[in-house]
Amino acid sequence: MSDRFESGCLFADTETTPMLTPSEIIEHIFCPRYTYFMHCLKIPQKEEQRYIVMKGRQLHNQREKRNPEYLRKRIGCVKKELNVYLASPKIRVRGVVDEVLTLADGSMAPLDYKYTQYREWIFKTHRYQSVLYGMLISEIYSKPVRRGYICYVRTGAKLCEVIYKPQDYDYISRIIEEIFRIIKTGEYPSGTRYSAQCVDCCYRNICV
Numbered sequence: 673m674s675d676r677f678e679s680g681c682l683f684a685d686t687e688t689t690p691m692l693t694p695s696e697i698i699e700h701i702f703c704p705r706y707t708y709f710m711h712c713l714k715i716p717q718k719e720e721q722r723y724i725v726m727k728g729r730q731l732h733n734q735r736e737k738r739n740p741e742y743l744r745k746r747i748g749c750v751k752k753e754l755n756v757y758l759a760s761p762k763i764r765v766r767g768v769v770d771e772v773l774t775l776a777d778g779s780m781a782p783l784d785y786k787y788t789q790y791r792e793w794i795f796k797t798h799r800y801q802s803v804l805y806g807m808l809i810s811e812i813y814s815k816p817v818r819r820g821y822i823c824y825v826r827t828g829a830k831l832c833e834v835i836y837k838p839q840d841y842d843y844i845s846r847i848i849e850e851i852f853r854i855i856k857t858g859e860y861p862s863g864t865r866y867s868a869q870c871v872d873c874c875y876r877n878i879c880v
Contacts, residue, residue: 689761689764690764690852691759691761691764691765691766692764692765692766692848692851692852693765693766693767694765694767694801694804694805695767696710696851697765697800697801697804697844697847697848697851698797698800698801698804700847700850700851701796701797701800701847702797702864702869703863703864703869703870703873704850704854704861704862704863704864705860705861705863705864705875705879706875707851707854707855707861708854708858708859708860708861709875709878709879711851711854711855712854712855712858715875715878717874717875743823743829743831744773744783746831747773747775747781747821747831747833748775748776748777749773749774749775749776750774750775750776751773751774752771752772752773752774752783753771753772754770754771755768755769755770756768756769756771756772758805758808758809758812759808760807760808760811760812762811763807763808763811763848764848764852765804765807765808765848766808767804767805767808769782769784769805769808769809770782770783770784770785771783771784772809772813773821774815778815778816779815779816779817779818779819780809780810780813780815780816780817781806781809781817781818781819781820781821782802782805782806782809782817782820782821783820783821783822783823784798784801784802784805784820784821784822784823785822785823785825786798786822786823786824786825787825787826788824788826789824789826790824790830790832794822794832794834798822799834799840800840800843800844800847802820802821802822802834803820803834803836803840803841803844804844805820806819806820806836807841807844817836818835818836819833819834819835819836820833820834820836821833821834822834863879
């Protein structure tokens with residue numbers, strides 16, 4: 673018997689095991705108080721009111737038309753799977769990967785699309801979201817995952833490579849533990865050190 677569903681879920685119970693989504697983890701990295709307001713106080717974000725989120729959703733619906741096949745060929749992709757739902761009770765994370773790529777050397781990689789401009793560096797949150805997808809792919813498919821790819825659509829489909837390092841996995845594991853600790857204890861965490869990040873935050877009026 674196979675040890676996974678075709679949809680990418682391990683046979684262990686993915687419905688009763690408490691899990692996080694990559695978005696929840698990235699929001700915590702952006703500011704830990706997201707976790708407190710969402711999970712402890714149960715205050716929804718109302719993301720549909722935010723322009724960037726809406727454009728991002730629209731992008732995901734159109735990306736297959738806009739993303740030429742040469743981007744995948746350039747990185748040695750021999751197979752692609754679109755909108756793959758992955759869930760791992762071991763990692764305690766579940767989510768949908770834009771594309772799961774099989775590369776010519778037998779390894780695999782996630783490809784994620786971003787409705788933002790590339791600024792000559794990869795945002796920390798984008799990097800760790802890619803790492804999370806890589807962890808899920810490695811766990812579910814039992815294949816080596818050494819790198820991921822991010823396509824910045826607003827910069828002419830700029831394709832960036834993210835090389836994964838052992839410390840990336842350690843960092844993500846610590847963040848997941850921290851999130852579950854806050855949810856369990858209800859502690860009020862420190863907010864972000866960067867006040868500029870508060871400008872577009874949906875919780876800015878109640879965060880003190």
